[in-house]
Amino acid sequence: MAALEIAEPEKLDDAYTMLGTEEGSIRPMGGGTALMLMMKAQLFKPSKLVSLRKIEALTGFSLSVDASHIRIGAMTTFSELEQSPMIAQHLPVVTQTMKTLANVRVRNVATVGGNLAHGDPHLDLPPVWSALGASVRIVGVDGERVVPAEELFLGYYETVLAQGELIADISVPVRPGWRFFYAKVTTRAEHDWPALGLCVGVRAEGEVIADVSLVLSAAVDKPTRLKSAEAALRGVALSDAALAMAADAALAEVHIEGDGRGSAAYKQQLLRVHLGRAIKHVMQGSASA
Ligand SMILES: Cc1cc2nc3c(=O)[nH]c(=O)nc-3n(C[C@H](O)[C@H](O)[C@H](O)COP(=O)(O)OP(=O)(O)OC[C@H]3O[C@@H](n4cnc5c(N)ncnc54)[C@H](O)[C@@H]3O)c2cc1C
Numbered sequence: 050m051a052a053l054e055i056a057e058p059e060k061l062d063d064a065y066t067m068l069g070t071e072e073g074s075i076r077p078m079g080g081g082t083a084l085m086l087m088m089k090a091q092l093f094k095p096s097k098l099v100s101l102r103k104i105e106a107l108t109g110f111s112l113s114v115d116a117s118h119i120r121i122g123a124m125t126t127f128s129e130l131e132q133s134p135m136i137a138q139h140l141p142v143v144t145q146t147m148k149t150l151a152n153v154r155v156r157n158v159a160t161v162g163g164n165l166a167h168g169d170p171h172l173d174l175p176p177v178w179s180a181l182g183a184s185v186r187i188v189g190v191d192g193e194r195v196v197p198a199e200e201l202f203l204g205y206y207e208t209v210l211a212q213g214e215l216i217a218d219i220s221v222p223v224r225p226g227w228r229f230f231y232a233k234v235t236t237r238a239e240h241d242w243p244a245l246g247l248c249v250g251v252r253a254e255g256e257v258i259a260d261v262s263l264v265l266s267a268a269v270d271k272p273t274r275l276k277s278a279e280a281a282l283r284g285v286a287l288s289d290a291a292l293a294m295a296a297d298a299a300l301a302e303v304h305i306e307g308d309g310r311g312s313a314a315y316k317q318q319l320l321r322v323h324l325g326r327a328i329k330h331v332m333q334g335s336a337s338a
Pocket residue numbers: 076077078079080081082083084085086101123149150151152155158159160161162163164165166167171172173174210214215216217240241242243
């Protein structure tokens with residue numbers, strides 16, 4: 050069996066050099082929880098892992114808020130997010146999502162950056178970041194670029210990140226008047242991987258849905274904005290008929306895929322039911338962000 054080398058650089062430049070720019074068997078490591086699962090299943094056999102935990106430029110900063118944005122460092126752990134009063138105040142949907150995400154052992158080490166870079170469409174947070182309108186700052190040997198969270202994902206385990214590029218942080222705009230809710234629909238235990246994930250954001254004016262943000266995951270190959278369903282709901286008063294039209298629009302615009310947690314037909318039915326329920330839930334003001 051080939052030996053696995055684990056490097057712990059302290060500077061970003063050293064990490065870039067170790068990672069190189071050629072696709073291969075060298076990967077960055079955040080918490081290592083997803084990497085370890087893939088290695089145990091023999092889906093990935095790295096020759097070298099480059100741990101990011103000693104890089105001051107990535108770990109020196111965790112959470113901050115100003116008048117326009119909430120900024121979250123890539124090496125922030127899920128437990129830090131879960132326990133942050135600032136996140137609970139400004140992004141309660143993130144605190145809500147943490148309650149059923151994996152278990153405390155995973156949350157203590159899994160990082161925001163590793164979760165985004167993994168590109169598994171079953172992950173709970175990526176649809177939340179997308180619905181919130183977050184943007185991701187990516188750094189690399191050629192400088193940095195900022196990508197909207199919803200444009201980060203290309204498909205199953207595929208992102209726009211090039212070899213050697215690292216997620217540095219994520220920035221979420223402050224959006225007064227919006228309320229968000231993440232519906233995690235599981236078919237076994239509530240902490241299990243979702244059969245369907247749906248993040249719903251609404252800006253309500255009385256009974257009217259003035260603006261809406263809908264991002265579907267787990268039933269599709271990447272977190273996917275439901276643009277037609279959003280258009281069907283924008284400016285419309287909440288009613289069962291409007292919700293049924295939005296569900297029809299959502300089902301027409303995405304290709305729902307089945308997996309071990311439900312067939313495609315079952316997940317289509319889940320989408321129809323939970324889209325309506327989640328929108329009613331946020332319109333009633335029971336969730337906010
Ligand atoms: C038992 C168990 C249960 C789980 N249940 C759930 C669940 O219910 N819901 C859910 O959403 N998730 C769940 N997870 C998944 C968990 O959320 C992910 O494993 C975790 O988010 C990955 O973060 P990490 O920091 O450990 O990533 P790592 O394993 O370190 O890395 C994952 C990928 O990202 C790359 N990477 C890491 N950091 C960066 C960076 N800063 N920049 C660029 N690339 C980077 C790595 O090279 C690798 O390709 C579960 C995991 C386990 C082990």
